[in-house]
Amino acid sequence: MTTNNNIPKLRLWISYILQGIIVIMLLMGAFNNLLMTEMAVTGAKEMGYPEYSVHYLGIILLVSTLLYAIPKTAFIGAILLTGWLGGAVATHIIHGDPLYNMFFPIVFGIVVWTCLLLRHKKMCEVLLNR
Template sequence: MSQKLMTRIGWVLSAIFGLFMLGASALPKLSGMPIADETMVSLGWQDSPVLLIGTLELVCTLLYLIPATSVLGAVLMMAILGGAMATQIRADMPLFSNILFSIYLGLFMWGGLWLRSARLRALFPFVQSR
């Protein structure tokens, strides 16, 4: 696969990840949608810092989408996803649909970044056997 094609696919995956995080996670929290509070309460977070979490998600997603800060954004986003996974485990949610969803998002995020960043591909090479 050519580097140009890998980069384009990486940007598509990164854009999908960014749109998901902004639209499905950060926006409901930042706009005060009742579903954000209801979801946090159902996970055992009474009086949760929904606005703070939404702000952190927004900042980390934007850092991820900016090429110069993309690795920092990805690392910080993994911290958020790790906290989400811990919350899902504590709430005794289903494994494949809820608990591992953070892993799925993380793989999607890092896959997009790996494809769009030649420096990251050099750092973590994927070697094909011939």
């Protein structure tokens, strides 16, 4: 997907800044998992994930985030991140966590797609015409 030259520069900058914030935060989570930090391992165990899965979850999050950060693969990365964030929400629901624990994954998912919608005129047109 290529960006359209008719999109205002402010809109493009907003999308890049928001995407940068999301990418940085998700990369921090991926590296926490890859480095098997105490916080990542403890959190995963509390949610019912085995300790050995933390490393694999870090790899999946890293690949998805990198795909999202690269303009030509951002759409595929957004789909993968949506699945990742949906899994986070599902995990919180399964464990009966309070509603506010689901707030951040939902907001991150909205921002992931908002960045792409701000940047790609065709995606906006398709979404608004249906």
